[in-house]
Amino acid sequence: MPQYKLCYFNLRGWAEPARQLFKLAHVEFEDVRIENGTPEWEALKPKTPFGQLPFLTVDGFEIPQSAAILRYLGRKFGYAGKTPEEEAWVDAIVDQFKDFVTPLRQIIMAQRGGDAAEIQRVKTDVFEPARYGFFKILNGILEKSQSGFLVGNSVTWADLVIADIITTMKKLGVFDVAAEGNKKLVQFREKVNAIPEIKEHNETRPDSVV
């Protein structure tokens, strides 16, 4: 088995689904956590492949970008879809999520700014329409799903990404699928988080808002 090292900030964020994949696959990895804004990070930054985190090291070979890391590990460990068509849908769902990150970031930045009128404006004009569209897609996929997972008949790395962002959105106070009565997404998150390895990981991990 190769030596894996996953390097990220001390957050769930873009690395958490990769940490969960290692746990799912019962594969050891070094979970390196860097504090943002420290001299340690400033010294490491220019040595990373793209000047940013996360990056994965596989026997010394570095892979940057969170989705590239997840796809690589998902395929190695058998959580990337079982056919080229399933793999394409896993990819498409995560890309759709990444498109949703831009409006999600906008509401987070507005919240940090603290201007109530601006928060409301971003929420009404930007975040809610994007959130509605994205969740409509997810609900449509889950309605057709026989397994309760997003793609095929077993868990994939797309499930881990989506279940985790639902948790993050609740923690941020920007959206709560349970409060909205979105049963499909509530059931979906519970299904993913009830997988024994994920349950144990989530109960013992260093937690964070994002």
Next chain:
Amino acid sequence: MPQYKLCYFNLRGWAEPARQLFKLAHVEFEDVRIENGTPEWEALKPKTPFGQLPFLTVDGFEIPQSAAILRYLGRKFGYAGKTPEEEAWVDAIVDQFKDFVTPLRQIIMAQRGGDAAEIQRVKTDVFEPARYGFFKILNGILEKSQSGFLVGNSVTWADLVIADIITTMKKLGVFDVAAEGNKKLVQFREKVNAIPEIKEHNETRPDSVV
């Protein structure tokens, strides 16, 4: 061979590298082009997988999201990298490009707005730092490349995506690698566009600014 149908607006945009992949692989496909803002598109929109274009149809099976389509075709046709590690780098480069699309969109929107001060503000504060960072990464990759391609020793779908966006940025007037004297990227674009199938495709395609 399956029946392929690629459905997109009448633009290069997010579909052009997929069209080029079909040409590279000498695989027939139906190049469906929809005019945006027409009743035809309004009628089609709710029937698409994610309410948007492009989507690919493979013997009736639909795949949305441009990078998912490109990866699927790239792997089918042998232009996705030759090892899992090469595939991960192809993915990572395209994800890095997709992160760059947000600031690229901001300068495009500012240009459309037509306010000179706002254009300058977005250019200085948003677009140029992002463009500098992204091109620094590309130059670093090309400096280490033995082949002149971004990953491995032959063309991949990441090369098609990056070569096309360099062309688009010039057409939009937001950045010209040749005017900047960026020899590595000029050579790279020329190398990709000199591949006979790409050359023929680019000379005969319906052209557009984006």
